[in-house]
Amino acid sequence: MTVSTNPTVGQEMEHPSAPLLRMERIPHVWCPSCGIGTVVKCYATALERSGVDLDKVSVVSGIGCSGRVAGYLKLDGFHTTHGRAIPFATGLKLGRPELLVTVISGDGDLVGIGGNHFIHAARRNLDLLVILINNFIYGMTGGQNAPTTPLGAKSSTMPFGNFETPFNLPHLAASSGASYVARWTCLHIRRLTWSIEEAIGKRGFRFIEAVAPCPTLYARLNKLGSGLDAMRFYHDTAEIRNGADTREVDVSFQSPIICGKFVDEERPTFLDLMHDHYSNRLGDGYVPMPPEGGMLHER
Numbered sequence: 001m002t003v004s005t006n007p008t009v010g011q012e013m014e015h016p017s018a019p020l021l022r023m024e025r026i027p028h029v030w031c032p033s034c035g036i037g038t039v040v041k042c043y044a045t046a047l048e049r050s051g052v053d054l055d056k057v058s059v060v061s062g063i064g065c066s067g068r069v070a071g072y073l074k075l076d077g078f079h080t081t082h083g084r085a086i087p088f089a090t091g092l093k094l095g096r097p098e099l100l101v102t103v104i105s106g107d108g109d110l111v112g113i114g115g116n117h118f119i120h121a122a123r124r125n126l127d128l129l130v131i132l133i134n135n136f137i138y139g140m141t142g143g144q145n146a147p148t149t150p151l152g153a154k155s156s157t158m159p160f161g162n163f164e165t166p167f168n169l170p171h172l173a174a175s176s177g178a179s180y181v182a183r184w185t186c187l188h189i190r191r192l193t194w195s196i197e198e199a200i201g202k203r204g205f206r207f208i209e210a211v212a213p214c215p216t217l218y219a220r221l222n223k224l225g226s227g228l229d230a231m232r233f234y235h236d237t238a239e240i241r242n243g244a245d246t247r248e249v250d251v252s253f254q255s256p257i258i259c260g261k262f263v264d265e266e267r268p269t270f271l272d273l274m275h276d277h278y279s280n281r282l283g284d285g286y287v288p289m290p291p292e293g294g295m296l297h298e299r
């Protein structure tokens, strides 16, 4: 499908990620200068570069503006109920271990209503790639306070500023047991893409926080300007500190956002431990669940 015209030669051109997108659903629902589309582009580019078999990739989203991502990718995609992307993805991975199962969803979805599932999936080191789009607010439902809203930031339910301490997401993931933890903003498209590509090639619970502008709610309620102003803010203030102690990467209102890869430690996944356990206990009597296509990430 063609989506734009090259002004120099008047030739119709295809968007570079079009083969991975459901172009028949474009235009998408996201507001102008929202950061969600940037994360989709980074994910699509990372998938293409990784060379994984796209028939073995699935994307699971919950509910919210970020929860619409699965619907725009030309992959096996699942738009699940609010907060249940991780349990859905868990069932998918356990039943079809050869798949690369990616969860892409919002901060409210994954660590608000879905927070319990998030920490237990990390604790079990489930073999999931989780990309959390953090716009510091519940975008889709009108800008309510989220568990990520920085102290002092305004939301529709905290019009005088948030007084609840937010989660430090990399620390939540790392202290719960994630084996890969990184954070980038929508300005860092190359680093975010590399990080996703790197995480695709790894095993276990891999968590990437993508900080994204929500100009319509978070920025408007806080008088922060457009998505472009958010990019300028990330550009002027974000600090890259690979290997930083996750206890020190919490986000304060309009203070520098610390980005980087913070954790990269391979350890046995839930399925590794389960197979070892039952093989030891039951010997030849243990038959792993079908299908037996082998692990996508086999070394």
Ligand SMILES: Cc1ncc(C[n+]2csc(CCOP(=O)(O)OP(=O)(O)O)c2C)c(N)n1
Residues within 6 Å of the ligand: 063, 064, 065, 066, 067, 082, 105, 106, 107, 108, 109, 110, 133, 135, 137, 138, 139, 140, 141, 146
């Ligand atoms: C069980 C249930 N509770 C509440 C809602 C309403 N709801 C839909 S999306 C959403 C918040 C989404 O926030 P987030 O995940 O941060 O996504 P964003 O829109 O910011 O990308 C809420 C509360 C719902 N759909 N289902």
Ligand code: SF4
Residues within 6 Å of the ligand: 029, 030, 031, 033, 034, 035, 036, 065, 066, 135, 139, 140, 213, 214, 215, 216, 217, 218
């Ligand atoms: S409300 Fe915010 S998060 Fe939702 S599409 Fe608009 S800008 Fe993006």
Ligand SMILES: [Mg+2]
Residues within 6 Å of the ligand: 064, 106, 107, 108, 133, 134, 135, 136, 137, 138, 139, 146
């Ligand atoms: Mg949100």
